[in-house]
Amino acid sequence: MVSHRQGNAQRISALDERAEALHLKRDMGIADARAMHPCIDIVEADPEADRRLLEGLADWCDRYTPLVALDGVDGLFLDVTGCTHLFGGERAMLDDILSRFFHQGFDVRAGLAPTPGAAWAAARFCGDRIVGSGEEEALLAPLPLAALRIAPETRASLESVGLRTAGAVMAAPRAPLARRFGASLLLRLDQALGHLDEAISPRLPVAPLSVERHLVEPVTLTEDIERLVGLLATTLKTDLERRGEGARSLALLLFRVDGAVSRIALGTSRPMRDPRLIQKLFHERLAALEQDIDAGYGFDLVRLSVLAAAAFDMAQADLTGEVADDGADIALFADRIRARLGEGAVLRPVAFESHLPERAVANIPFTEAPRRITPPRKPGKVQAPKTIFPPERPIRLFRAPEPIEVPATEMPEGPPRNFRWRRALYRVTRAEGPERIAAEWWREAPGDPSASSRDYFRIEDADGRRYWLYRQGLYGGSQVAPRWFMHGVFA
Numbered sequence: 001m002v003s004h005r006q007g008n009a010q011r012i013s014a015l016d017e018r019a020e021a022l023h024l025k026r027d028m029g030i031a032d033a034r035a036m037h038p039c040i041d042i043v044e045a046d047p048e049a050d051r052r053l054l055e056g057l058a059d060w061c062d063r064y065t066p067l068v069a070l071d072g073v074d075g076l077f078l079d080v081t082g083c084t085h086l087f088g089g090e091r092a093m094l095d096d097i098l099s100r101f102f103h104q105g106f107d108v109r110a111g112l113a114p115t116p117g118a119a120w121a122a123a124r125f126c127g128d129r130i131v132g133s134g135e136e137e138a139l140l141a142p143l144p145l146a147a148l149r150i151a152p153e154t155r156a157s158l159e160s161v162g163l164r165t166a167g168a169v170m171a172a173p174r175a176p177l178a179r180r181f182g183a184s185l186l187l188r189l190d191q192a193l194g195h196l197d198e199a200i201s202p203r204l205p206v207a208p209l210s211v212e213r214h215l216v217e218p219v220t221l222t223e224d225i226e227r228l229v230g231l232l233a234t235t236l237k238t239d240l241e242r243r244g245e246g247a248r249s250l251a252l253l254l255f256r257v258d259g260a261v262s263r264i265a266l267g268t269s270r271p272m273r274d275p276r277l278i279q280k281l282f283h284e285r286l287a288a289l290e291q292d293i294d295a296g297y298g299f300d301l302v303r304l305s306v307l308a309a310a311a312f313d314m315a316q317a318d319l320t321g322e323v324a325d326d327g328a329d330i331a332l333f334a335d336r337i338r339a340r341l342g343e344g345a346v347l348r349p350v351a352f353e354s355h356l357p358e359r360a361v362a363n364i365p366f367t368e369a370p371r372r373i374t375p376p377r378k379p380g381k382v383q384a385p386k387t388i389f390p391p392e393r394p395i396r397l398f399r400a401p402e403p404i405e406v407p408a409t410e411m412p413e414g415p416p417r418n419f420r421w422r423r424a425l426y427r428v429t430r431a432e433g434p435e436r437i438a439a440e441w442w443r444e445a446p447g448d449p450s451a452s453s454r455d456y457f458r459i460e461d462a463d464g465r466r467y468w469l470y471r472q473g474l475y476g477g478s479q480v481a482p483r484w485f486m487h488g489v490f491a
Contacts, residue, residue: 004045059261117192121147141167207305218298232304233275246271246312255301284339394488401485433457466490
């Protein structure tokens with residue numbers, strides 16, 4: 001038996017057939033149960049472990065339909081509309097589900113009906129039963145009130161007035177029922193009978209495109225999985241071409257014969273539908289996760305899904321059959337590195353509008369960087385390009401300026417004669433500057449050191465090494481002495 005704490009008492013939350021044969025019931029106190037049978041075994045409930053197990057079973061049920069939802073703490077809803085013919089019909093699908101669960105060590109009950117409410121009642125009160133369209137009322141009539149999924153308080157109130165079955169509630173006038181017991185009772189009744197629609201919210205987003213392959217013999221080798229990915233991607237290409245789209249996010253689902261599911265996802269920097277390229281990306285991903293994927297007794301179902309898609313722009317080739325280089329090779333290289341090492345393995349520098357050097361450029365993930373588009377050339381007179389020489393900047397810019405010690409200067413506004421940086425003393429032989437850089441006006445906040453103006457100098461020491469340092473603040477301008485920082489080094 002499994003126990004849980006309810007209020008200040010420890011009660012039975014679940015029990016097996018042997019415990020039921022001893023006339024023990026759910027919600028019975030543990031003290032009473034031990035008094036009746038001192039030798040019973042009781043295990044403390046672990047709701048989090050039960051939740052993980054139920055979610056794992058929901059992932060496994062994804063082999064039948066992508067519309068799988070959790071039902072409380074011990075049930076699942078599967079919307080199999082349009083899926084039963086793939087398994088030989090409703091009875092064949094139901095038998096397959098029950099058989100596979102039995103071989104995994106689970107004792108389950110299942111019901112199939114046109115409405116979620118009728119299916120819930122069939123599974124929990126009738127066991128293995130298929131309810132046809134229009135048979136919902138005949139199913140529910142002899143069942144107890146709990147089959148309507150109503151609150152315990154409402155159920156107790158109905159029983160107190162002699163309404164003990166769902167059929168008795170259906171035969172009673174609706175207006176007095178709604179007035180006395182609330183609208184939720186009639187809502188549950190109408191949902192079970194199919195008078196009102198009841199939507200099932202799947203726990204995972206439904207992929208717009210999916211292809212799968214059922215295997216007679218389970219596969220365990222990575223090479224076999226990669227070959228199946230290529231075959232599935234070839235089938236997926238036809239659907240993507242028909243929609244004029246390319247995949248931006250893909251997921252590979254590997255269903256193991258004993259119920260475990262491995263879900264492998266990857267993203268692309270630009271829309272893709274070439275099976276060869278998709279296979280290369282999953283080759284890298286599978287190589288990175290080889291130690292984490294446990295094939296067990298093998299995978300008998302492999303599914304490739306498109307989680308996100310975007311418009312696919314066809315590139316026009318010239319007369320020689322060559323297509324202008326638009327960075328596709330670099331994008332594929334970045335995608336393969338990201339598939340092997342993770343999303344943050346490849347970054348791209350992007351310029352931002354800021355006067356401060358450390359804020360003018362940021363490294364962002366490759367897929368989030370804006371794609372550079374070369375504008376088409378306009379016919380007409382060709383003008384000579386304008387030459388603009390930007391200010392000289394160091395090859396290596398530090399992520400954060402490092403403080404340095406400046407003992408003296410030639411003049412208050414001039415460069416230092418020498419400085420100490422990282423415990424070493426450097427003697428200045430040449431200097432250029434200053435170049436004043438100030439933060440944007442909206443950053444001029446009191447107490448923000450990055451908001452004050454900076455005077456940058458290009459410095460060369462006695463050994464020919466060149467540095468980029470700046471002075472923050474002015475001598476004599478305030479009671480706080482200026483501070484010096486090293487911001488970068490030249491080649």
